[in-house]
Amino acid sequence: MSEGDVRAEFATQFAFMEEVLERARRAGAQAEVYWSCSERLPVNFEAGRLKRIETTRHHAFALRVIHEGRVGLTSSTVAGEPAEMVERAMAAARYGPEAGFSFPSSDPGADPGDWWDDRVAALGQDVLVDWGWTFVTGVHGLDGALAHANLGRQIGATRIINTAGLDAVYRKTAVSAVFVAEVTEEGNFLHVYDWDASTRGDLDITGMAARVVEDLRAARQNVVMPPGEYPVVLAPRAVRDLLGPILACADGRAVQRGVSPWRDRLGEEMFHRSFTLVDDGRLPGAAASCLCDDEGVPTGRTPIVQDGVLRSFLLDLESASALGLTPTGNGARGEMADGPPVPQPTNLVIPAGEQPLADLLTGMRDGILVENFMGAWSGNLYAGVVTGNVALGYRVRGGERVGRVKDCMFSVNAFTALKEALGGISRETRRLGSVSFPYLLLERATITSRSD
Amino acid sequence: MKAFLQALVKDRPADYVEARYEESTTVRIVYRGPRLETVSESVLTGGALRALVNGGWGFVSFNRPEDAEELVSAALAAAERVGRERGEKVTLAPVDPVEAEVRLDPGEDPRRISLAQKVDLMGEYNRRIMAWGPPVTTSQVLYQEKFTRLWLCTSEGTAIYQEKLDLAGLLGAVATRGGLTQIARHGFGSSRDFGVARGLEGRVDEVCRLAADLLDAPVVQAGEYPVVCDPRLAGVFVHEAFGHLSEADDLAENPSLQQVMKLGRRFGRDILNIYDSGLERGARGYLPFDDEGTPTEKTYLIREGVLVGRLHSRESAGRLGERPTGNARALDFRFPPICRMRNTGIEAGTASFEDLLEGINLGVYAVDSYGGETNGEMFTFTAGYGRMIRNGELAELVREVKLTGNVFHTLENIDAIGRDVSTGEGPGGCGKGAQAPLPVSHWSPPIRIRRAVIGGR
Numbered sequence: 001m002s003e004g005d006v007r008a009e010f011a012t013q014f015a016f017m018e019e020v021l022e023r024a025r026r027a028g029a030q031a032e033v034y035w036s037c038s039e040r041l042p043v044n045f046e047a048g049r050l051k052r053i054e055t056t057r058h059h060a061f062a063l064r065v066i067h068e069g070r071v072g073l074t075s076s077t078v079a080g081e082p083a084e085m086v087e088r089a090m091a092a093a094r095y096g097p098e099a100g101f102s103f104p105s106s107d108p109g110a111d112p113g114d115w116w117d118d119r120v121a122a123l124g125q126d127v128l129v130d131w132g133w134t135f136v137t138g139v140h141g142l143d144g145a146l147a148h149a150n151l152g153r154q155i156g157a158t159r160i161i162n163t164a165g166l167d168a169v170y171r172k173t174a175v176s177a178v179f180v181a182e183v184t185e186e187g188n189f190l191h192v193y194d195w196d197a198s199t200r201g202d203l204d205i206t207g208m209a210a211r212v213v214e215d216l217r218a219a220r221q222n223v224v225m226p227p228g229e230y231p232v233v234l235a236p237r238a239v240r241d242l243l244g245p246i247l248a249c250a251d252g253r254a255v256q257r258g259v260s261p262w263r264d265r266l267g268e269e270m271f272h273r274s275f276t277l278v279d280d281g282r283l284p285g286a287a288a289s290c291l292c293d294d295e296g297v298p299t300g301r302t303p304i305v306q307d308g309v310l311r312s313f314l315l316d317l318e319s320a321s322a323l324g325l326t327p328t329g330n331g332a333r334g335e336m337a338d339g340p341p342v343p344q345p346t347n348l349v350i351p352a353g354e355q356p357l358a359d360l361l362t363g364m365r366d367g368i369l370v371e372n373f374m375g376a377w378s379g380n381l382y383a384g385v386v387t388g389n390v391a392l393g394y395r396v397r398g399g400e401r402v403g404r405v406k407d408c409m410f411s412v413n414a415f416t417a418l419k420e421a422l423g424g425i426s427r428e429t430r431r432l433g434s435v436s437f438p439y440l441l442l443e444r445a446t447i448t449s450r451s452d
Numbered sequence: 453m454k455a456f457l458q459a460l461v462k463d464r465p466a467d468y469v470e471a472r473y474e475e476s477t478t479v480r481i482v483y484r485g486p487r488l489e490t491v492s493e494s495v496l497t498g499g500a501l502r503a504l505v506n507g508g509w510g511f512v513s514f515n516r517p518e519d520a521e522e523l524v525s526a527a528l529a530a531a532e533r534v535g536r537e538r539g540e541k542v543t544l545a546p547v548d549p550v551e552a553e554v555r556l557d558p559g560e561d562p563r564r565i566s567l568a569q570k571v572d573l574m575g576e577y578n579r580r581i582m583a584w585g586p587p588v589t590t591s592q593v594l595y596q597e598k599f600t601r602l603w604l605c606t607s608e609g610t611a612i613y614q615e616k617l618d619l620a621g622l623l624g625a626v627a628t629r630g631g632l633t634q635i636a637r638h639g640f641g642s643s644r645d646f647g648v649a650r651g652l653e654g655r656v657d658e659v660c661r662l663a664a665d666l667l668d669a670p671v672v673q674a675g676e677y678p679v680v681c682d683p684r685l686a687g688v689f690v691h692e693a694f695g696h697l698s699e700a701d702d703l704a705e706n707p708s709l710q711q712v713m714k715l716g717r718r719f720g721r722d723i724l725n726i727y728d729s730g731l732e733r734g735a736r737g738y739l740p741f742d743d744e745g746t747p748t749e750k751t752y753l754i755r756e757g758v759l760v761g762r763l764h765s766r767e768s769a770g771r772l773g774e775r776p777t778g779n780a781r782a783l784d785f786r787f788p789p790i791c792r793m794r795n796t797g798i799e800a801g802t803a804s805f806e807d808l809l810e811g812i813n814l815g816v817y818a819v820d821s822y823g824g825e826t827n828g829e830m831f832t833f834t835a836g837y838g839r840m841i842r843n844g845e846l847a848e849l850v851r852e853v854k855l856t857g858n859v860f861h862t863l864e865n866i867d868a869i870g871r872d873v874s875t876g877e878g879p880g881g882c883g884k885g886a887q888a889p890l891p892v893s894h895w896s897p898p899i900r901i902r903r904a905v906i907g908g909r
Contacts, residue, residue, distance in 0.1 A: 049539070055523055057512075088493050092491045097491065184712060227674075261633065382633040407830060411674065
């Protein structure tokens, strides 16, 4: 499917968009019309058995107008009456917020098609069902575990047009797999999982299954972790939780509102020199890659932190305009386009370090390897607090995983930890859908646990 | 619409077919700081169809009616395939077919209030927060209302039309000093009455004062304490820690979990009664019929400390040989129904608030909730803030209160239950899989937990 094919297949939707835009223009407004459609094919296995196959096909339209200096927003899942849609947006604009921005005119250019893969588009139920069976037949019953799997294939297209002359169209494929093994015993629930998503057909299904089996085996033995301060290695899945405070403070709207304490700190060395964090909207294969954000701004590579120095915020049109900065292509709407665009990360990358993971683990005389947290997202992010239950973690002594630690809480201040306690970055990295992270060694973290 | 859906489910080669169609309109108003950030109106329209063939499910969802017939065929083919490869028959627990119309029975009907009036009312609250002055530096005021018309038809003859309202909001004050930011907030919500959004000036003043005071509060010292939870946190605890474990779809697939969750097993002391109910008019979790057409009820999960029930769909009830409880819920037409909660609460006990504090030399009173998570056995959730309890009395304010623990030990450790149930509602909702936020309620009294781990430094 080329761009021309998209225009032909969705001619009705495109004509609707153009009519809405034209009516808004005639009503004296600047306007932007957004449309996306996606067809998903989710396949679900539960407890070692195929459970459900779905097909979903959804369209979403959104109209944003700027009229007499105020913004009005409306969305709809159906191409109904263009006049009604314009009326709703104009009504919202009557009471709406003052517009601090204008719609961009510069086109992101033609779709290079880097986020489309014909092999993924052609994937049918059969392949997804096969992947699921491969995993569940290999893992279900192993050590008493139940095996669950969710596979999915998605094809979609997006178009954004505005009265400044922008007309951006792209199409996209994605495939995803989530593999879970679950053990339920009196006093010992264990969930191990692995997952990935890609715009390409490059999922490592057997590698993911093997990792679940490895974790399942390693986690069957529980060991006690007395409360105290320990070195901790965070696996890529757990690294995302550690980044929560950075992403909250680098959010352009939070900076604009003054909730983030970082407004005047661009250019400041805030983290360890070995630490770099990049938002990359065009990372090949990564799940969030695409041509432009939901406001039509081209995606790109935005270093948030480079060699320890705060370099950029993630910005949508409004926050960029308010802060006098250039938008970074991070304006994202909700899934059904039912909310205003707000800054969201695209793909997040922490570049690989130099040390082998084995050395990081050996370097901890007595520490914890955390695979994933539970509930670590709900703290006071602007204060840097990351506190989470260790959902899956191992006590590591002399480089060896000696058993699973549970019923304990991990706590650090992410800002100080990434400045003063970052002891090493692994050369191994993992892609998990829209992130690519190495393992990070923190030299000190607080572990709180039960006394009995 | 009824005829359209009846045609979709009629005479199909399947053991069971159900079709839903939904039209909803959502109004959203957001103030942040001095700015009105969003005024929007969204229309969400679409249909879904689910088919069961030999124990296999096929599900489709669409929002162009012209896609319906093609996708119905896809659902039937998918169900047939799953049924064939699955090798296990599923019998849905029976429910009587229902023909019903449930019209909205509003208190003050938000549909009769203009957008301008809503923007003004929220703007008044916002101005009041911003006028508080330092250290309150910014605000967050959210208002959202969703009105839904929902049709459901099944191949068994059920045909239900429902009107639903879900209204929720938040008034938040943000205080900052140096690099420190603290937030305090008041939530409101209802399934029938705009009146809950009125007259909240006193609440605004409370949250401003609290946000300011939290800047001076120390971070709670990590460790194990006796903890008294306020009604809101107690409600979120019982939702997270026991409600999710009681959702019988996971249980029906997991024989070992069935052993752990055997009816008749003791989970708590005699004083502990936990229920889930869709009967409370006005609660966000009010639900006359679930998305399989099962009428609602009050379902006891724990009675006098003993497990007596769980939250069923027709499938989970059929597989466990139990009775459907009206808990099969779908977020909207994009998803199939799964086992979910409604209004989950702890029943009132006999303790006064002073009784709860009595005898605690050093403990924590944990207030409000910023959400939580559980894996069935372990839970963690974040309180809005806390107060230390010293010698049986409330003492200084503390911040960053995050509780973690083992669900089973913690339930055993609930040793006192307050007598005053809060029917407070808040914004947000429950998440399970990709289906979030689903409106739920947690009406509870305050509770005392003998020992709980509080994380931090």
